[in-house]
Amino acid sequence: MHAPPAPTARLPIASDADLAWVRQQVRQAAAGLGFGLVQQTKLVTAASELARNTLVHGGGGHVEMTTLEEGAARGLRLSFVDNGPGIRDVDLAMTDGYTTGGGLGMGLSGAKRLVQEFTLDSRPGEGTTVTVTDWAAGLPSPRTGAP
Amino acid sequence: MSGLPATPASSVPVLALGDVLLVTLQGELHDATAEQLQDHISHRIAHHPVPVGGVVIDISGVEIVDSFLGRILAEIAANARLLATRTVVAGMRPAVAITLVELGLTLPGLVTALDVDRALSLLGRGPGSAAPAHPEGDA
Ligand SMILES: Nc1ncnc2c1ncn2[C@@H]1O[C@H](COP(=O)(O)OP(=O)(O)O)[C@@H](O)[C@H]1O
Ligand SMILES: [Mg+2]
Numbered sequence: 001m002h003a004p005p006a007p008t009a010r011l012p013i014a015s016d017a018d019l020a021w022v023r024q025q026v027r028q029a030a031a032g033l034g035f036g037l038v039q040q041t042k043l044v045t046a047a048s049e050l051a052r053n054t055l056v057h058g059g060g061g062h063v064e065m066t067t068l069e070e071g072a073a074r075g076l077r078l079s080f081v082d083n084g085p086g087i088r089d090v091d092l093a094m095t096d097g098y099t100t101g102g103g104l105g106m107g108l109s110g111a112k113r114l115v116q117e118f119t120l121d122s123r124p125g126e127g128t129t130v131t132v133t134d135w136a137a138g139l140p141s142p143r144t145g146a147p
Numbered sequence: 148m149s150g151l152p153a154t155p156a157s158s159v160p161v162l163a164l165g166d167v168l169l170v171t172l173q174g175e176l177h178d179a180t181a182e183q184l185q186d187h188i189s190h191r192i193a194h195h196p197v198p199v200g201g202v203v204i205d206i207s208g209v210e211i212v213d214s215f216l217g218r219i220l221a222e223i224a225a226n227a228r229l230l231a232t233r234t235v236v237a238g239m240r241p242a243v244a245i246t247l248v249e250l251g252l253t254l255p256g257l258v259t260a261l262d263v264d265r266a267l268s269l270l271g272r273g274p275g276s277a278a279p280a281h282p283e284g285d286a
Contacts, residue, residue: 016178023211024175041211041242045250048213052178096251106214110250 009065013054013080022051022063026078029065033074034136042114043076043134049107050080050130056102058082058128068133075135083127090120159184161191166200167272168192169263173208181219188223192230199232201270205263207238217252224257234258237266 009029011022026047030040047063054061061082068075087093094112099105108130112118117133158180162169168191170184192199204220206212212220224234237260247254260266267273 020175020177027210038242038245041240041246042249045211045213045246048211048215049250052213052215104214104218104252106251110214110252113249113251114246 011063011065012060013051013062013082014060016055019048019051019055023048025065026076029067029076030134033067033076035076035134036137039134039137043078043132046111046114046132047078049111050078050132053107053130054080054082054084054128057100058084060084061127068135073135075133077131077133079129079131081127081129086124086126086128087120087122088124090122094120159187161187163195164203164267165272166195166197167267167270168195168199168202169205170202171205171208174210176209176216178215181216185219185223185226189226189230192227192232199230200272202227202232202234203260203263203266203270204234204236205238205266206236206243207240207262209240209243212239212243212247212252214250214252217247217250217254221254221256233270235260235266235269237261237263 009025011025012018013022023044027040027044030043035043051063054063059082061080061084064077064079064081066077066079068077092098094109095105096109097105108120111130111132115132115134117131119131120128121131122128159173159176160171161184162171168188170188188202192202202223204223206220209216220236224236227234235258239259258269260269264273
């Protein structure tokens with residue numbers, strides 16, 4: 001029998017130390033699910049961009065990390081949540097190079113390119129939630145020492 | 148080429164290798180540390196006892212470069228250029244390079260080399276420095 005998927009982890013995003021911690025935790029979860037090195041690197045990079053947006057533009061928040069299992073497929077879902085100012089024009093925010101300050105404006109659009117599934121939900125004055133999901137390529141590798 | 152002691156001003160070691168500054172980035176880098184490093188390198192270039200012949204930033208120990216760190220690297224190179232000093236970013240991991248391109252960050256202003264030795268030769272330093280393999284070095 002398989003163990004049930006790991007429960008959802010919720011990590012705070014309130015400082016740049018938290019950003020480093022989120023990157024580490026996402027890396028560990030992705031590696032544990034059998035993601036290849038390039039896919040891990042892409043997902044961790046996307047997570048870094050989105051977590052920094054939560055911190056810098058959203059005024060802080062949290063990320064919810066969920067392991068998914070659908071048949072033989074295994075995935076990782078990350079939801080970045082804040083109760084900040086929200087995004088008034090999502091299409092504009094998703095444009096390469098668009099920034100309301102400081103950054104390169106590549107975070108949102110770039111993160112979308114780096115993952116398999118991307119959704120953005122934002123309400124002006126209420127906050128922003130960005131959710132990304134990646135699935136491990138191919139079948140899970142055989143586990144050594146499994147009963 | 149004797150290495151001077153690491154500078155404690157930032158938590159990233161900046162070593163003087165002859166007249167070249169060698170910066171080694173490793174593992175998790177906090178945003179504030181990266182920003183301090185940027186100031187620190189400019190300061191070192193401006194106040195070095197002898198003119199700095201170049202800056203090599205070794206990122207072979209870095210697992211991800213996002214747009215924040217990418218911008219810092221580009222700005223370090225731009226600052227150094229204004230101070231008449233060339234910068235070479237060495238040892239980018241293939242997975243990082245693939246990810247940066249997909250992220251949309253090609254960092255056109257950055258000169259790169261596969262490793263530190265080749266970065267040093269690009270700067271006309273180090274053992275295999277017969278001729279810089281980069282057009283930027285022609286004089
Ligand atoms: N969580 C968020 N809350 C509010 N605004 C956001 C959020 N994430 C992104 N934005 C807006 O979208 C813009 C583009 O984001 P991004 O592509 O990451 O670029 P950058 O962070 O470099 O500005 C930001 O400048 C900001 O205006
Ligand atoms: Mg951003």
